[in-house]
Amino acid sequence: MEVASLSGVLSYTKLPGSSLCNSDVRFPSSVPRGRHVVSFARHSSNGSNDVDKPSSKVFVISNSCWNTQNHAVLKGPFLSDDLIQTRNMNSQANCGVGVCTLDENVVAHHAHANEEKIGVLLLNLGGPETLQDVQPFLYNLFADPDIIRLPRLFKFLQRPLAKLISVLRAPKSKEGYAAIGGGSPLRKITDEQANAVRMALEAKNVNANVYVGMRYWYPFTEEAIEQIKQDRITKLVVLPLYPQFSISTTGSSIRVIQDIFREDAYLSRLPVSVILSWYQRQGYVNSMADLIKEELEKFAKPEEVMIFFSAHGVPVSYVENAGDPYKDQMEECIHLIMQELKARGIANDHILAYQSRVGPVQWLKPYTDKVLVELGQRGVKSLLAVPISFVSEHIETLEEIDMEYKHLALESGIKNWGRVPALGCTSSFITDLADAVVEALPSAKALSE
Numbered sequence: 272m273e274v275a276s277l278s279g280v281l282s283y284t285k286l287p288g289s290s291l292c293n294s295d296v297r298f299p300s301s302v303p304r305g306r307h308v309v310s311f312a313r314h315s316s317n318g319s320n321d322v323d324k325p326s327s328k329v330f331v332i333s334n335s336c337w338n339t340q341n342h343a344v345l346k347g348p349f350l351s352d353d354l355i356q357t358r359n360m361n362s363q364a365n366c367g368v369g370v371c372t373l374d375e376n377v378v379a380h381h382a383h384a385n386e387e388k389i390g391v392l393l394l395n396l397g398g399p400e401t402l403q404d405v406q407p408f409l410y411n412l413f414a415d416p417d418i419i420r421l422p423r424l425f426k427f428l429q430r431p432l433a434k435l436i437s438v439l440r441a442p443k444s445k446e447g448y449a450a451i452g453g454g455s456p457l458r459k460i461t462d463e464q465a466n467a468v469r470m471a472l473e474a475k476n477v478n479a480n481v482y483v484g485m486r487y488w489y490p491f492t493e494e495a496i497e498q499i500k501q502d503r504i505t506k507l508v509v510l511p512l513y514p515q516f517s518i519s520t521t522g523s524s525i526r527v528i529q530d531i532f533r534e535d536a537y538l539s540r541l542p543v544s545v546i547l548s549w550y551q552r553q554g555y556v557n558s559m560a561d562l563i564k565e566e567l568e569k570f571a572k573p574e575e576v577m578i579f580f581s582a583h584g585v586p587v588s589y590v591e592n593a594g595d596p597y598k599d600q601m602e603e604c605i606h607l608i609m610q611e612l613k614a615r616g617i618a619n620d621h622i623l624a625y626q627s628r629v630g631p632v633q634w635l636k637p638y639t640d641k642v643l644v645e646l647g648q649r650g651v652k653s654l655l656a657v658p659i660s661f662v663s664e665h666i667e668t669l670e671e672i673d674m675e676y677k678h679l680a681l682e683s684g685i686k687n688w689g690r691v692p693a694l695g696c697t698s699s700f701i702t703d704l705a706d707a708v709v710e711a712l713p714s715a716k717a718l719s720e
């Protein structure tokens with residue numbers, strides 16, 4: 272598990288002997304590769320709220336670069352004008368999850384000033400709850416500078432481009448969401464996970480409020496943070512529900528948090544521990560191995576089944592130019608799961624491919640759809656699909672894998688198809704998340720420290 276504080280451990284200085292290339296800072300070979308840390312430089316604020324002014328930087332140590340990205344100070348997700356009103360009206364109702372009951376607030380109000388109040392902030396992507404939400408949700412997603420990474424000179428195009436792409440993509444997306452019941456199940460599942468983590472912590476004698484902060488839809492991360500402030504939390508663990516780190520997921524959410532915390536006197540003094548990735552945790556690896564074993568046993572000849580890990584892709588440029596550790600972490604994650612299966616006497620063939628590419632750029636390869644066809648041509652008869660970059664059911668498991676890819680696989684000659692469910696609220700997994708929180712607590716540090 273990789274844990275960092277919001278203030279991070281690095282300062283933004285050009286390293287001796289390094290040279291600038293494409294706005295990335297190359298670093299000398301003495302800097303250890305292969306692990307990553309996300310750290311935020313403390314910038315003197317110019318006092319402006321202008322969203323177009325770069326005033327924070329994200330550093331990612333990766334295999335090849337310390338990548339620096341200039342980001343605008345974001346006061347909230349970019350919302351189309353007609354949505355801003357809806358969002359403000361809904362902000363109270365959508366805060367956190369059902370764990371912050373009235374009773375608890377009353378207790379909190381009377382609690383002793385020195386009493387520790389632990390908060391856990393679960394980060395997730397968010398998804399449209401109705402078909403009307405699809406286009407504004409896509410707008411928020413494409414307006415994120417960590418999703419569409421424009422060169423600094425073209426930043427002014429971010430929002431018009433987001434509007435255009437979201438309008439163009441909405442019909443296809445809507446079809447997908449319509450096929451899974453008219454909306455994303457992410458909010459419901461994430462709320463259930465939050466409640467389960469709270470109870471697992473309680474079982475370990477740790478009382479905590481557990482909040483849900485979504486990046487692109489309700490309840491927004493900004494709303495969850497507002498609730499954390501109102502609840503006067505004294506120590507916070509940030510736990511992204513992505514096992515592997517990517518600039519486009521955990522990185523983007525942490526940037527939002529850091530921008531808000533830096534501007535706020537209370538939040539900048541709040542000790543925070545950020546869990547950057549947790550795919551290496553034995554509890555997670557065991558839970559995945561359990562699910563895979565259970566599904567393999569449903570096949571007539573389990574030993575002949577190809578285990579097909581399908582991960583959400585990212586554009587190649589994230590890995591090659593921006594130093595996103597996502598691909599490395601994905602490969603290591605799969606290695607760990609396969610090692611665990613082997614220790615249990617399961618030695619099936621396996622393969623990793625990347626799904627859900629969007630737009631004309633190159634994404635991580637091999638592509639799931641291409642590999643399925645090739646496997647069929649190679650004579651593979653039984654296949655078990657394992658979604659690996661996400662721990663809830665969502666459009667890409669329920670529609671893309673269960674419908675599109677299953678259809679393609681069967682059409683390509685694969686006879687027996689199975690799919691491992693997402694971890695959801697599997698109890699061994701939830702217990703491990705609670706353990707991760709407990710382990711992260713001692714390293715909490717305030718941004719201002």
Ligand SMILES: C=CC1=C(C)c2cc3[nH]c(cc4nc(cc5[nH]c(cc1n2)c(C)c5CCC(=O)O)C(CCC(=O)O)=C4C)c(C)c3C=C
Nearest residue numbers: 396397398399418444455517519520583585629660665666
């Ligand atoms: C680890 C998980 C994810 C990564 C990495 C990721 C990167 C990424 N995604 C897009 C574009 C889209 N993603 C969409 C939905 C979506 N993405 C993830 C996870 C990751 N994305 C999830 C869990 C979901 C589904 C949420 C739900 O409603 O159930 C969508 C919308 C759906 C669609 O139209 O296909 C888009 C678009 C990019 C461009 C990107 C990396 C740059």
Ligand SMILES: [Fe+2]
Nearest residue numbers: 396583584627
């Ligand atoms: Fe995505």
